[in-house]
Amino acid sequence: MPTEASKITLDQIPTDFDPTNLIVADLIETDHCKRLYDAIQDLKRSADELVDYQLAHPQNPNPSTPEEIEKEKKVEWEIAQKERVVKSQLSRAKTYYRQSVMKVREEKAKTADDKAVNDTLILGLSNLKYEEQSLRSEIAAAENYDHEYTKLPLIPVEEFLDKFPEHSSSSDHELMIARIDHEHRDRVKLEERRQEKLKQKQKLIAEVKKSKENLTNLDSMYDKIEEAMAPIRKVLANDE
Incomplete structure (x- = not known):
């Protein structure tokens, strides 16, 4: 057909x-x-x-x-x-x-x-x-995905390349990885410093607390001495 x-x-x-x-x-x-x-x-x-x-x-x-x-x-x-x-x-x-x-x-x-x-x-x-x-x-x-790494507070590319010129020939992907690694290292160092400062703060707090306790003990001892000296002062006052 x-x-x-x-x-x-x-x-x-x-x-x-x-x-x-x-x-x-x-x-x-x-x-x-x-x-x-x-x-x-x-x-x-x-x-x-x-x-x-x-x-x-x-x-x-x-x-x-x-x-x-x-x-x-x-x-x-x-x-x-x-x-x-x-x-x-x-x-x-x-x-x-x-x-x-x-x-x-x-x-x-x-x-x-x-x-x-x-x-x-x-x-x-x-x-x-x-x-x-x-x-x-x-x-x-x-x-077009809104990746979390794009929101990281990284240092500008120009500033990063000024600090690390060996990355001037790196691709955008390699450069981003290097910047993230740099930010990670900086944050690790800052965290270590924060922990050190925190330890120092806790140590100072402990020292201040101990000093307060010592002052409290001194006040108590002073009160006891004052209480013990009261009869002596009274006798001395009568002798005069």
């Missing part, structure tokens, strides 16, 4: 197209079809020759003279020879036809297999394009 793509409208036919000059043999591309076409053409020529010969030599149903009988035998022999040629060429054409049919079936099967392979490749390509689109979306999302 012809498809829409195979239909040709009159507008598509060239104005100078002459079907009488159409050479069918030039339209045949496959070898088996060319072989079948040639065999059919040979059969057609032989059949035409047989018919032309029969028309040129009509059968004499009642030959009477020896010449007529001899002529009739010669005509019959010639017709028999031409019929054998026609039958032989017909047999060959049938063989080529069967071979051509088998070849066409093989080509159709191969075409179907190739189409299946192409369909598989097209499907695979579609899947790859879909995967590519998904990966691009993921990459874009990753690039």
Whole structure:
């Protein structure tokens, strides 16, 4: 059944197209079809020759003279020879036809297999394009993601490169890692200093607390001394 793509409208036919000059043999591309076409053409020529010969030599149903009988035998022999040629060429054409049919079936099967392979490749390509689109979306999302490291209070790049010029040729990724490592080291040092200061503070607090306790003890001792000295002061006051 012809498809829409195979239909040709009159507008598509060239104005100078002459079907009488159409050479069918030039339209045949496959070898088996060319072989079948040639065999059919040979059969057609032989059949035409047989018919032309029969028309040129009509059968004499009642030959009477020896010449007529001899002529009739010669005509019959010639017709028999031409019929054998026609039958032989017909047999060959049938063989080529069967071979051509088998070849066409093989080509159709191969075409179907190739189409299946192409369909598989097209499907695979579609899947790859879909995967590519998904990966691009993921990459874009990753690039636009609000990463926590972008919020770190890192020193400016110019200041970092002034301190560490060996990173001047590093990539952006390597430079960011180096800046984060630098910030980490600084924070570790600051944390160590904070811990030291905290220990010093706790030590001072302990010393102050101990001093307060000592002062409290001194006040208590002073009160006791005052209490013990009260009778002595009283006696001394009476003696005066």
